[in-house]
Amino acid sequence: MEAVLEQVEQLPALLAVSRFALVRDWDSLTLDRALEWGRYFQHLHDRFRTRPRLREALGRRLRRGQSGPLLSFPQLGRCPQLLGLALLENRALPPAACRRLLHSLLQPGAAAEVGPEPRSLVLLARRKAASRLLALPRCPPRPPEGMEPQLQAEAQLLLSRLREEGQEVEPAGEAAERLRWLSGVLEQLSQPRAFEVVAAALLLLRRGSGAEQAGGRGRDGSSLDGNQASAAGEECVAGPLLSWLLGSSERFSAFCLFLSGSLLASLAGHYSQLSRPYLDLLTVWGRHLLYDPLQGRWVESCLDKAELSWEELRERFSCLCQGSALLRGQTQAALKLLKAQDGDFKVRGLSVWTDLRPKLSSGIRV
């Protein structure tokens, strides 16, 4: 067992090497060996995935010496593709080794390739073309928010990884590390995109849409568990995402500015951890509006700060009031309280909360 653990510790190095110029000295024999290692790691994964204690041991060994959970047990299962594709894109790989690589990538594996679909590169090429073809017919309808296919795919991968992590890592102690890792990952995207992906992921978790179920829930480790939708499991996945959102007030405020009112209302409805902070944020923005008697309307006090205009604020509250009964109740109670705090005026132009309320009640559909 110790021998196996030692070997497993080599995987990060192997993957790292495959991405860099160190491969320029490889010949076809070296390449064969590398690919064989890949298959060996996959074999280990398949053997041990039903044995939790061994899985944990291997997972821990993998993480030793890496900063943050970059690689964990499930990646062992994907080793041949990770390695193969990384090598393919590595221009430093010399021709003889490359030719060998091409042959082994295209060859159906000696072990029957009837396992999970993503293992075939031919299928990959076909699917990539499919994604192009299916987007071709003109004038597609705009997908509902957060449901755009590419965005969903990224969200699904994120969720998948978080689930895998959730099964490996011991609770509590490693939460901070997980958060750090998540931040690092999300930094790979532009901030607006990261917001969209996180929002889509959170929605997918709650809606459990057909696409999510179809989108390969039966992945390497998780296909074994029958009850993936168990509360504890989902908590483990939503937790880090919410922590990331709420962790920095700047980030949360940018998040709420960027996304639309209806999407945020939807999220607030599903996640009670979000509704309170969101309402608080709207309150702060509301307070920054000043009444301009000449124009007869509320305007922003400082235009250089990124905040909401009166119309946008109204729209946000309106969306919240169209949400679930709980959310609606919460919002209306908050508005009532704010109005009271401001002096409970009934006249226009004195308190932003007074002026919001009638606009909302007329817009509420039962």
Next chain:
Amino acid sequence: MAQHTTVSKLNFEYWLDKAIEWGQATTLESQKDMCLHLPQLQEFLRQIYETLKHMDSFVAIQQFPLIGQLLGRLCWNPFVIGYDESQKTLMWCLCCLYSSEPQNPVELKANSWIRSLLCHLLSSSKWESNEAETSTFTSTLGYTSADYYCHLVKNMVFSLVTELKGNQFNGLNIQGRVSASRVNAVSLFCLPLITLPDLTSLLETLLLYHGGASKEILSLEFLETVNEAFLKKKISLPESAVFNLWLRHPPSLEKATLYLLDQLVSIQLNSLEEVACVIKESLLPQAAIHPAIFRIVNEIFKNALWETSGTPEVMTVIQMFIQLFLQAHQNENKQHKFPLKAYFPYHHQPLVTALLRCPFGLPTTQWSQHLKHISDMLKAFVEDTNISSPADLFEIWFLVACFGEWLDIAAEQLLKAAVEPDALLWLLAFYYCPQNENQQRTQTMVEAQAVYNHLMMLFSCTVLSVKDLEAAVYSIMDIEQCCNQHLIIHLLTNFLLFSSGGHTIAQEFIYHITETTDSSKEVCNILIRTAYRINRIGEENQSTVKLLNELLQKLALKV
């Protein structure tokens, strides 16, 4: 060398021109053109690969100077890459052209270009861009482009399915929500992808889609290709989708029926259970519950029978089909299913009703009576009402022939429990010789009666010799009355199976008949049908069953 003559220079130029044309194409017409050419292109690529794999990469480029351009252009065509196995063959061709020891800048450049193409095909970069940018987000998560595209395609399919299904709300068609041209475009663009398993739900949704327009919305090329794939068992679809396909595209139904006939007539089947299995898998009996489908299939069968001059194999297939159709109809739970008589609207209804009666729903003691009833009705209809045209006669004959089980039972009953032998004989005579302009049928009847009487005399003899039956054999040898031959062979075979004396000489006598009259296939067919019927009833004495199996084994070797 023999190899490169198959891949001629002309073909290269032709396909390169096509590839260039397609590269600039954005119209629906050109896209249809692409879809039509995909199978031939795949075959051409396969030929190239077969040639390339024996060649050195440098030699290959010398030999086929256009190959780089061609493969390069095709790699950027999603229709080609998405189709069936074309992407595999293309990638293998590229692999063959990759040099493991590049000697000069040209080879180095070629290698680099091949790497780029493969990265374009396999990495997470966008289709249009030339850069092989791996999405860092995906790889940081520990996934590859394989995982990403797996999810993406499933999402896109789901999104399309939702869009199409959303158009039908509680059975009402909300027209205008999805335009007909968009549905048409979707069906055309997913044509190359039909055999990709991810698309099954989209195929189903398209086939079940009804936009309310009277003209067919789905592209005809799409319907044809789906049918092909289904017949070759490359995809599996739910029954309702297949039925819809055939209902909205009759040529596909025709193709499916002819394909079934081909399958069954060309291979040697040893039991009717196998035939039944193949027919059931084709889904045609189940589909025929839709009267429109039944009508078309029926017509095709009639034509097939006409063209093959009524070979027993084809007749057996048709009879099996009708039986399975009746079973499927019975099993159908829907409230609004049509009564069986509705499927045979042009015929004498009492006759239809009598023929539709399942033999196993009646006690065996009543079989003879029921057959007499059928025979009397048929005789009255044929002889008294002047059926003059051959077409009408054929129609009525076809109706009776479809219910072959009753005919087989008639032959059996004649020997076992003949209540009204004349009526039963007449029925068989009609089946084997329907025409009577020159009194053929009457003549057949007379001769059959003679043979029958002869057989009945011998029926109770426990010890028989071949000579005793030879008189019957001589009458078969009379070539002029060939319809007689079939009837008499039928009677003789039944005699051998069901009389105690017949058992002892069965093997010898059948050998004798089949040698002298070249009818081993026919006898085999009779035995197979009898075996099937006996298996279903289950009550028949053991010696008959044993004999039947022995005879079948012997004959199967001969045929």
